[in-house]
Amino acid sequence: MPFLTRLLPSFLASWLLTFTLASLFHSQYVVNQLVNVGIEISFNDRVNLTLDDWLGLLPTYGAIIAVALAFAFLVTGLVYRKHPKYGIQLFVIAGVTAFAVALVAIESIMNITIIAGARGWGFYAQLIAGAVGGYVFAVLAKNYISRNDRC
Template sequence: MLLLTRLLPSFFVAWLLSFSLASLFHSLYVVNQLVNVGILVTFNDRVHLIIADWQGLLLTYGAIIAVAYALAFWLANRINHNVNQQKELIYLLAGLGAIAIVLIASESIMHVHIIAGARGWGFYAQLLSGAVGGLLFARISAVLAVKNNHEINC
């Protein structure tokens, strides 16, 4: 029951926000690079690019983030059982680490950036999206844990 009432909803919301931020940061990085070489990118083009990137990256980068988060949050849970303090920091670092490992591993193994927006400052923006997802997972799961404990005790 814990999986259905606390972990899956927390995981889904954290993943969705993290992926959406990562996709947005990717799109903004690409637009910035186009503008830097003198290409005019209108507001409508930017909005269309952001939407198209979100849809296009969902089944690839989105799935990769989901798997990386599942592994990272499982490890964070194991660490949290031993430490039992700083839960938010542990999950924040787990989310950040998951994205960092995905991006660094793809560059090291395949010699390609998994997404164009993970170069330069875009790399740090991707890490921020991972950290936000990890923090959100910790906070939502904590709120749902309190809610579930209250419902059980009533």
């Protein structure tokens, strides 16, 4: 039951923030590339594009991120049990690794970068989203663990 009441909400909060950041970074990377070739984009168009991307990417990229983070956090949870003082660092690294592996695997399998915002410097922005997600999960999970004296 602790999984459903404490860890699952922590994971969902982390995933939602991570996906939102990844989608935002993707959208702004694409907009920036359009501006670089001389296309004028108004603030309203930027906002609409960002919201449309968030909704459009949710079923696919959102699911990919959820699976990648779940696997990374599960493995990291096992390492964390042996090294609890490195919890935050481990989960941040797990978030970055989850994104790196997912993006590289997708590109290798499909031979194309399906997330346009993951090209060039956008790739590193996606990794930052993963790092933030790992940090948030570590903080929320640590609060749960310390409440139950399982350190």
